[in-house]
Amino acid sequence: MEVSFLGAAKEVGRSAILLEGRKRILMDCGIKIVGQGEEYPLLEDRQIRSLDMAVISHAHLDHSCYTPALFARGYKGKAWMTKPTRDLVQLLLSDYLRIEKATHAYTEKDLGQMLKNVQVMEYERPQQNVTLFDSGHILGSAMTLVEDSGHRILYTADLNTRETRLLDGAKMGLQADTLIIESTYGSKADQHLSSKEIYASLVREVKETLDHHGFVIIPTFAIGRGQEILFTLENFLRSKLLPPTPVYIEGMIKKSLKIYRHNAIYLKDEVKRRILTSDDDPFKSTFYNIPSRKDRSDVFENDAAIIVTTSGMLNGGPVLFYLKKLGGDANSKVILVGYQSEGTRGRELLEGAKELDIDGEKVEIKMKVAQAKFSAHSDHKELTEFVKSIKGLKRVFIQHGEASKCEEFAEELGRKMKHVEVIAPNLGETIKI
C-alpha cells in the first residue's frame, strides 16, 4: 500500500496523510496559516472523490479546518472523529469562518454539510478497519490506527505522553509496523521542564504580581492550553499557594470550557472524581468570573485579578483591550504560556519591546513580561520513549515539525533503532510500504 504526505511534511500545518490500500483513508485535513493567507493539503479532486474515509485526529485548525472543503469538493463519505472533537470542531470552524479574510476555503453551508456527516468514534472501539487511541494532546485528541493490506499503521497526530491537569497521557505500547509521528519538539535540544517546574514558574510569576496588587494577563489558546491554565490556577488558589483572587475568563475560553465540561467523561479520573463529588468541582470554582459589564470596568474594581484570555500570541481577541488598559502599569504583568511565532506581538514582548502597535495605536509597555512554558506536545525524549514503546515496529515516518526538527529527530531515531527504517518525507511524497 501507499502513504502520501499531502501536508505537514517538514512543516507544521495542513496535516493530511493519505493511505491507499484496500481502502483510501485520509488522516487529518488541516490548513496552514501563513501571514494573512492560507495553505491547504495537496489534494486533487479525483483523490477526494475516491476517498473511503476521512479521520480527524483533533479539533485544532491545522488538523481539522480543511475538512468541510472535502465535502465542497465532492467527498461523499463521513468525517470520523471523537465526540469532543466534533464539539470543538463546531466551535472552532464557526469561529474561523467569522474571521474577516479575503477568502475562506469553504462556506458556512459546507461546514454544516460536514457536521451533518460526522461519524462519532469512541477510543479503542474499532470501526471498519480504524481504531482511535487517546493521544493526550487536547480533549478528544486521537491517534489513528489503520489495519490494511497486512499492515498496522499508527498515526500519532499531535502527541502528549505526559499527564496534565486535565488529561491522561497518550496511550503507549501499541502494536504497529508503521508509525507516523509528529516532531514539533523533535530536536535533541527540545527538553521541556518537568510539570512541577512549569506549574511552579507560573505560580511564582503570578504570586509576585498579586503580592504587589497588580493585574496578571495570561494570553492563551482557547482550546486545551486555556483549560490547563485555569485548572492550574484554580488548584493553587484552592490550596492557598496563591492569595484569593478573582480569575476572569475571556474570549472563546468560556465556550470551550463548557465543551470540556460537557465531555468530562474524556478527562482523567481525578477530574471526573472531583466533578462527581461535586463539593470540589473544578469547573464550578468560585474563583472563576466572567466580566459582567460591557466595558469590563468590574474587572478593575478589584485590587488585583488574573485575566485568562485569547489570543495566545496577542494577534487579536480581548487580550488587546487588556494590553491597552494595563500596558503602562509597571505593577502588572503579562505571562506568555505558549510558543510565540515570529512577527506576533507576543514575540515582540519576549524580545523586549517597549511599545506595541495595537489597532494603529502606540501602546507603551511598562508592565512586566514573563514566560511559563506549557506544552501540549511531547519533547524529544518523550517522543523517543513513545517510539520505543511500539511493538513490532519496522518503519517510522517523521512529520509535523520544522524541517530541521524532522531531520534531526529522524537521524537520532535511526541511530538508536538500527532495525527500524526512519524517514522524514518531503511534502507531496508518496511512499510504498
Add this chain to the structure above:
Amino acid sequence: MEVSFLGAAKEVGRSAILLEGRKRILMDCGIKIVGQGEEYPLLEDRQIRSLDMAVISHAHLDHSCYTPALFARGYKGKAWMTKPTRDLVQLLLSDYLRIEKATHAYTEKDLGQMLKNVQVMEYERPQQNVTLFDSGHILGSAMTLVEDSGHRILYTADLNTRETRLLDGAKMGLQADTLIIESTYGSKADQHLSSKEIYASLVREVKETLDHHGFVIIPTFAIGRGQEILFTLENFLRSKLLPPTPVYIEGMIKKSLKIYRHNAIYLKDEVKRRILTSDDDPFKSTFYNIPSRKDRSDVFENDAAIIVTTSGMLNGGPVLFYLKKLGGDANSKVILVGYQSEGTRGRELLEGAKELDIDGEKVEIKMKVAQAKFSAHSDHKELTEFVKSIKGLKRVFIQHGEASKCEEFAEELGRKMKHVEVIAPNLGETIKI
C-alpha cells in the same frame, strides 16, 4: 465470639448488633418509632464504654439515629460509615432533632460530637478488621464484614440486590461463615413486581391524570425513594412517554437530592456517565422545579403538574398542604409508592377513606388514589439468592423483619440449605459462634 441482637430482632427498627470477639464492634445503632414514642437498642452503659468500634450501615433513622446517644453515654471511639452516609446522617439527624417531641434521645451537641468523630470508610477498603460492601439500598448504604477470632461475619443491614435507576445492586458472592441478613420481605408471599412493571405502573397512573389535566401528588420518603421516583419521572418525561409537565420537588427531597449529586461517584456508571457528558445530566433536568412563592400559587398556575413531596406516609410535611388543596379535585391523584403503616393517613387512603383529618380539619377526598409499589429491599426470592451466593456459609441469623417474616424466612432457608444453621434470634439474645 458472641453475637448479641440488641434491636431489630423479630421487629423492624432500632437495628443494633454487638459482636464481641477480640474487639467489641457495634453494627448499626438506630431507633424504633412507635406511635409518638421511641424505642432504643438494649445497650447498657458499660457495653457502650467498652466498645471499640461503631459501624453505621446507612443513614435511615432505624439504623443510625441512636448513634449520637452512644457519645452522650460515654463512647470514646469513632462512628465508622461511608461518606454519603455521613452527609445523609447529618441531614436526617438534624431534622430528627427539629421534630417537636416530648423527648429526644440526645441533644444537638451530642450530634455535633458524633459528626466530629465520624471516620469515613470507602467500600471494599478494609480498615482495622472491618470491610464495607455496597448493599444497594440507598446512596452509601453498606454491608459490614467483620473478621475476628477466625470468623468472617457479614451483616447485610438493608439489602437490595436489584439495580435501580440510581444504584447498582448489592455486591453478591462474598465469603462469610456467618451471615446476618434482613427479612423485611422475607415471607414467601413477598414477591416484588419486576422493575419494568413497577415503572410502567407509575407512568400509567401519572399519564392518566396528566391527560385529564389533573395534578399528581407522589408522597415519598426523602432519602432514596424520592430520588428513584424523580429519576424515573425524568426518564419518562425525557423519552416523551409522559407529556411535558413540570415536576415540583418539595421538602427534604431537595436537600437530599443535593447530597446525592455531591456523592454521585457512588451512583451507578450510567448516571455518572450522564453527569460527565452533562448535556444529559439527570440532576439538572429542566423538568424539575421548586415552588417559587411561599403560598405555592405558582404550582397551580400550571395546567397540570407532578408534585414529589414528603412525607411518604402522609404523617407530615408539605404533602398535607397539597392534600388540603387537591383532595376535593376528582381530576387529581395521589400515588403511594411505599409501604403504608397501620394508623397513617396513607393507609387510610389505601383503605378507601373519603375524608382525612389534617391538623384538625376534615378534608374531603375526591381525588383518585393509586399505588406503585417501589421497594428498596430485596424480596423473598432475591434474599434467598443472595444467601445462596455466599461462599463458605455455616450459619445465618435472620433479623430486621416482623416476627412472622423472620420465622418464615428462617424456616424456608433451613429447608433449602440443609448444611447451614438458620436462626431467627429473639430481641436481646446473645449467641456464641
